[in-house]
Amino acid sequence: MATGVHSLAPEVGQTPIIVNGEIPAVNGGNGHSHPTPTTKSDFKVGEFAIDEDRPIRVAVIGAGYSGIIAGIRLPQRLKNVELVIYEKLGGVGGTWFANRYPGLACDIPAHSYQLTFEPNPHWSAFYAPGPEIRQYLEGVVEKYKLMRYIKLNHEMTTAKWNADTGKWNLTVIGPEGEFEDNVDFVMNCVGGLSRWDWPDIEGLENFKGKRVHSAQWDLQKEGDKEPWEGKNVAVIGVGSSAIQIVPAIHYKAAKVVNFVRGKTWIAAPFASSEIQIRNPGGDTHHFTEAEMREFEDPEYYADFRHRLEDELNAVHGATQRGHPIQAAAVQIFKEAMIKKLEKKPWIAEHLVPTFPVACRRLTPGPGYLEALCADNVDFVPKHIKRITETGIETVDGQHLDFDIIVCATGYDTTFRPRHPVIGTGGVNLQDKWKDHPVTYLTMAVDGFPNWFYSLGPNSAVGSGSLLVLMEREIEYIIKIIGKAQKERLKSIEVKKEAVDDFDEYLDTYFQQTVYSQKCRSWYKMGKEEGRVAGLWPGSTLHALLAFKNPRWEDFNYEPLETKKNRFYWLGNGWTVAERDGLVGERAWYLNEIDYPPVPK
Template structure:
């Protein structure tokens, strides 16, 4: 028999003639057939918001994971970097080991310090953008001001403005990936007299003063706060300023660094950080196996401390004793500081920081530790409730961010504004998808941070989840995809059942709880970093509601017309693609 019957029509999109004799069986379709091959994927457009770690990773992976994709990244800043571009206060550094704070597929053996300085992290992100040629896909100085879902078209309308101009812009997309982060909306505290001060004042999240150095000589400086920014700013300014007062209202644990055996080989500085020599960095760059082993050990250590986050666990009690002893020892010169600073709440109840050099700087002669509450700001300084007045040339507000997860702009879908629905409690599904918000995917949104483990590993897994969902939208002719209400409720109930088992639910003021002492944990994943990796690996598609495009009149319309594009191509061997990467099973001995 001639094989001509098996040849596809000249045009794979042209309906075949079922009456033609070359077709062996004349079976009229019982469902409408979509006249295209199963793998002839429709073009899909994705808008990515933010050009930090999330946005850059999305821009790298989208064309790799999704065929026939068109995408653009919008960022309000003039360059890549996200929070590492916006923050540049003195002493800015990573608060976990730098070799664990990098993309899994883009290792950097050349970090100068165990806790990488902020400018190096920004340079790392700039290097990633350059290597993967991302800048043509990024529109800088493009601030998003509104996103609105059109249920009729199944598209997002994203509008915005060009920074420092009157120009407006708008875009449409089938899906949106939000990489906005949430530790970027800095705010001044509610202290009377903020505008009265005649000296220099700035917020660490919006640094407008000189970098640490000669310019600070002779200055009397107040640093308000005891979060991670204050803990980094104080030791950075102490060697230069005439005097630094740290105004501390709360208490905090200063963490001992992890991987002590590894640290033993490194050079410590007076600031408490650990530095790699040029020879060590060159050895890492030359010997990839050695570097991989070093990085593997660090990540393994980072993932080994999840037990410390469980209330009354042996690891928690051990950490508490060890941190207390370390803090008392370093503050022995001024023991009254230890009495005020060491918390009664558990280790990790609020964000831990190793604070290289912070405790050491507090005991220096030119540093004061002020625990009396601030009453008001005056023209020349700060008045406290105990009646004391302290005069300063500079006041640094290291008072944190708006950590409520409320988006910076309206996100409108199905008659609701996410700004309103998230004001009291952010409602998501697995952190990635937003309740009642179709085709919208968060990276490092609510309940995405980790109390232990690598944040960037979780970020990559959240994005992979989003790519799988967007790929499904594309393949199956899905117009809108949104988590079912019962799935959202189940996720919420799981978190509310999990967190009381942990130290995060104890009474301490933390951005994990939106800046409150008590309340629902909205910042952290309910489990370990490795738990998140497993949870996000295989999406439960049954947890979503779907609406299909008009030409997909059947649940199986995505099957197309029975052909694949490979069967029309002339590439030799391509039609046997399944032999290119065979997963050979192990043979039992």
């Protein structure tokens, strides 16, 4: 019927006869599908429209890439959200604000290390310098006016779940002192490479020269003179930071000595075909003004980005044991390293690994091997016994004097929170993750309702774009928060059995990968063997599909109201547009038509 009111007729074409407001029984029935209630329910519908989502407060911890994405997408996707972003540093950008060491640069193509919805056609180089990435992030924050949410120099020091109120009680220290904040949801966007420590080397504190950690670079110029100019500098480590620092400083230093205790693969450039088109035979490329003008053509730029990421996502096979791509990578990388070390071939014997490519984090390291071959650079593959007031003594008794010691020795990669996070029953996440972190799809933990991670344990990838994965994690979490908001839930908590199953999947999956081989890596929390806690169990594309839609059956829910009826969230039968008489907004479904393709 045109009015949308339907009647029940005993036969087609006949109008039902109504007796005392009821349809009489047909063929012995009583005309009802359910018996008439004998007692009146005390349930009352909610005094709100179905799309009048309850107000909630969300705290985001960290203003790096993930926190910035959350700051953009949360207000876009959800209504009635009060948002605060706590950042312990004095600026936005996370690791790109904290790290200031010489040579700092992106180790994947810059055009793949940007937000999918915020393309930047003006990167100066294939591997963009750190200051450019920081400037890019600051520009995104300014464009989307995120400083209205961000509180700089504010560090969360304690988080405690209140089961009665369904809120997280946060303790925060800022310029105004210590205060508490009660929020409905927490999105932890700190990341796994944000906490650094000095290496455990005897006598480090006794050194009378200048010592600096790559993650807290505080060496200042003396006028126009670099602080390492004409100085003897020790660089401890062979991770991504050391590989960038050595070639950046050796030109002006009197002497650079790189102390290396392990081996590492120096990768061929990622998405190298795009480099070879512009710089045949090169390891990197600096874009010309003409090339950047070409990138300003949206169609051309979109095609370039698509080719770039298609190539990045083509090498997942290199992470699998026995895969042809893995075998080819070993041969190609080994030949390239040996060739670049021709001037000092003995270095290759100590640096070229016997473990598979990608077992530890790969970095292209443009210029690193060439720097090791410079006359003023020494490579010392010996363990350090101790640090003295004037320099470094190795285990064989050799002592070298230095003006500056650079500790490029990495981060705390255990993922254990630095501050207490207390969930249900008083369980501290620091204790729960004492041996290794356990999560559900990297984002949730049982016993910690309304607490979610972006770029948490097992979120990094061995190949492909990390930024798009962060974006999808944020979208996934927002869907969960939106469900709690719309359905008026006090809490959403992942089931323990779901966490256990994902944990089992992780362990089983990584046995088939190169990450299970013996090599020291932050992927395995700094150990040579053991649990892989840093990487997603699959490719980037695999992760994107896994994050597409939440599996609601893997969560437990507690309602906000003490109502027994699961449909309380339906409200009073109205929508906001109808109730408030919003002209033009009462036919919104016509703006969401999905036109099906017509077969030819």
